[in-house]
Amino acid sequence: xxxxxxxxxxxxxxxxxxxxxxxxxxxxxxxxxxxxxxxxxxxxxxxxxxxxxxxxxxxxxxxxxxxxxxxxxxxxxxxxxxxxxxxxxxxxxxxxxxxxxxxxxxxxxxxxxxxxxxxxxxxxxxxxxxxxxxxxxxxxxxxxxxxxxxxxxxxxxxxxxxxxxxxxxxxxxxxxxxxxxxxxxxxxxxxxxxxxxxxxxxxxxxxxxxxxxxxxxxxxxxxxxxxxxxxxxxxxxxxxxxxxxxxxxxxxxxxxxx
Amino acid sequence: xxxxxxxxxxxxxxxxxxxxxxxxxxxxxxxxxxxxxxxxxxxxxxxxxxxxxxxxxxxxxxxxxxxxxxxxxxxxxxxxxxxxxxxxxxxxxxxxxxxxxxxxxxxxxxxxxxxxxxxxxxxxxxxxxxxxxxxxxxxxxxxxxxxxxxxxxxxxxxxxxxxxxxxxxxxxxxxxxxxxxxxxxxxxxxxxxxxxxxxxxxxxxxxxxxxxxxxxxxxxxxxxxxxxxxxxxxxxxxxxxxxxxxxxxxxxxxxxxxxxxxxxxxxxxxx
Numbered sequence: 001x002x003x004x005x006x007x008x009x010x011x012x013x014x015x016x017x018x019x020x021x022x023x024x025x026x027x028x029x030x031x032x033x034x035x036x037x038x039x040x041x042x043x044x045x046x047x048x049x050x051x052x053x054x055x056x057x058x059x060x061x062x063x064x065x066x067x068x069x070x071x072x073x074x075x076x077x078x079x080x081x082x083x084x085x086x087x088x089x090x091x092x093x094x095x096x097x098x099x100x101x102x103x104x105x106x107x108x109x110x111x112x113x114x115x116x117x118x119x120x121x122x123x124x125x126x127x128x129x130x131x132x133x134x135x136x137x138x139x140x141x142x143x144x145x146x147x148x149x150x151x152x153x154x155x156x157x158x159x160x161x162x163x164x165x166x167x168x169x170x171x172x173x174x175x176x177x178x179x180x181x182x183x184x185x186x187x188x189x190x191x192x193x194x195x196x197x198x199x200x201x202x203x204x205x206x207x208x209x210x211x212x213x214x215x216x217x218x219x220x221x222x223x224x225x226x227x228x229x230x231x232x233x234x235x236x237x238x239x240x241x242x243x244x245x246x247x248x249x250x251x252x253x254x255x256x257x258x
Numbered sequence: 259x260x261x262x263x264x265x266x267x268x269x270x271x272x273x274x275x276x277x278x279x280x281x282x283x284x285x286x287x288x289x290x291x292x293x294x295x296x297x298x299x300x301x302x303x304x305x306x307x308x309x310x311x312x313x314x315x316x317x318x319x320x321x322x323x324x325x326x327x328x329x330x331x332x333x334x335x336x337x338x339x340x341x342x343x344x345x346x347x348x349x350x351x352x353x354x355x356x357x358x359x360x361x362x363x364x365x366x367x368x369x370x371x372x373x374x375x376x377x378x379x380x381x382x383x384x385x386x387x388x389x390x391x392x393x394x395x396x397x398x399x400x401x402x403x404x405x406x407x408x409x410x411x412x413x414x415x416x417x418x419x420x421x422x423x424x425x426x427x428x429x430x431x432x433x434x435x436x437x438x439x440x441x442x443x444x445x446x447x448x449x450x451x452x453x454x455x456x457x458x459x460x461x462x463x464x465x466x467x468x469x470x471x472x473x474x475x476x477x478x479x480x481x482x483x484x485x486x487x488x489x490x491x492x493x494x495x496x497x498x499x500x501x502x503x504x505x506x507x508x509x510x511x512x513x514x515x516x517x518x519x520x521x522x523x524x525x526x527x528x529x
Contacts, residue, residue: 056419077425088416091520092438101434105424132520152424 005029006067006156006188007053013061013213014048022048024213026062030156030190035182037191037199037206039245041253045214046192050158053190054082075156078106081149081187083159087141089133089148095120096129099148106152119147122181139170146178150185159191163198175202176229183226196249200241201233208248217252220245268514268524306489311496314489322478322490326497329459329474332387333505336394337455341448343395344402352410352436353428362407369400373458377465386466390474393462398455405447409440442521445513452505460498475501 007030014023022045030036030053038046051057052064055075067073089098099116103109120126123143133141142162149157163171179202182189193199199206200222208218222241224232232238288308294300295307302310315322347365351358373393380389413436421431463476475494482490517524 051419054419054423056422077423080423082420082423084416084419086416088414088420090417090435090438092441101420102424104434105421105426105430134520134522 004032004067005065006032008065009049009052009059009062010065011062012049012052012059012064014045014052014057015060021213023052023059023215024061025215027216028207030188033186033188034204035179035189035191035202037193037203038209039193039196039199039206039249040209040214040217041211041249042194044209044211044252046209047160049209049214050082050160050190050192053156054080054158075154076106078102078108078152079154079156081152081154081157083142083145083149083157083162085161085164087133087138087145089141089144091133093132094129095125095131095133095136095144098133098144099151102148102152108152115151119151120144122150123147123177137170138166139174142166142174143177146181150181150187155188157187157189159189161192161194164194171198178202179226179228196242196245200238200245201228206245208245208252210252218245218248220248268511303486303488306492310489311492315493315496318490318493322475322493322497325473325475325478325494326501329456329463329476329498330501332390332394332459332463332474333452333456333501336391336459337398337448337452337505339391339395340398340402340451340455344399344404344447344451345406345444348403348406348410349432349437351407352432358407365400365403368396373397374461374465377462380462381466390459390462390466393465394455394458397458397461398451401447401450401454402444405443405450406440409443410436412443413439442517442523445509445516449506449509449513452509453502456498456502456505 009026009028012023012026012028013021015021026045026049028049038049040046048057052059066075090101093101096116099119100112103112103115108115117126117129120129123146125140125143125147128136128140128144133144136144145162163174166174175198178189181187191199191202203222206220206222207216208220209215210217220241224237224241292307292309295305300307306314347361351362373396376396377389377393380392383389384392417435417439418431421435426434459474460476463474464480467477467480475498478494479491479498482488482494514524
């Protein structure tokens, strides 16, 4: 609880022109260095919350405060990395070209090639720099997307159900790789998922959200030590935590039916 | 690794049957035609034999190929201006919705009005070669405009967000995102525009020919028609068809060369 907030949302609301209230009264602090997962039924506004943090959409109410609230704390382009549900690669560019894009757009022109190579090596794709996205499997494309998000060395990484479309084997492997990266690089991660198991396995903290309008229903710390692996995934502690998060999720959904 | 790799030749080239089967049909058809004309002694002004058409092609080669060059030049220039104008206007529309809403309907009107009806007016207003060029441009322009407009609008929303996230300027977004995304549709538009440009040039030449001027292939057809020189009409017609096929083949090849590494349309599939 002692680490400072990277970004704090206070009473944030988001209503769309159609009248849909995706978020209403969302209070959420993202703390430095944590792995925070947002869990909720589909349509609970977790992706909307992520887009607000990314600056891709503006809240219709409430405040979003970066760091200590000073103007220097507001992220510049490249200070945030985003991974979408789809890999979202440019099909006309090579793997290296895709990873290079954020550097080009944010005018980080020094040591471009070294940075791209390092980012690709980090996700185990050093040999695929000249390949086109079409030639890669789903898991490899997602790794390229992660390399692209990390290439500008952002302090905050936002991930919107990045592995939801992958098969379970690939998903487990990417979960493990993501944890290794997170521990090695010391980034703050906000991870949106609808999988209770994935959230518990990865996170230091799981926030359960209510369906429309989205707000925080439960805030559960996952204190299990890292590194986590198969032993943790099959432990009684893991099962217990999943039950706690699952119950909170059921409660959040039941509440909305009342 | 998934199966689809970049092929090293276009699909129509990889399957020998795509060339040899129509070729066989052509040879058989011409042979039958030749036999029938000879057997029934059909006069050349009714239906010339393939051999007679071929002889005319060789005999009149200077006039015919000279005219072919005139028509091709008009087609190429009309096509080029249509690509530049169509793509350019679409890019302009992409920057300003107001401009698009204001002018797009007129581009549609220009397209739906038959060019053969516009040609006589243009021939009064403009010098004859310019009028013919204008007709080629008018018909080729719209597919380029429509396809580029559609292409610029069909950018992946997440990629669009990504460019926003990294603070891309309008120019960067256009050059690095919108134009590459639009490229497959623009190339498809160019393939249509190439053929239409030839049609526009021919229509205008016919219209001009009846006014007594012109030297393109279509004019040769009209002129030969007045003289009932049917073998020459056929010879000119064959050259026009060949020109149309060549235009389409060249543009298809360009499209394939540009897209072969990444676009679905140009990728080889496994068996």
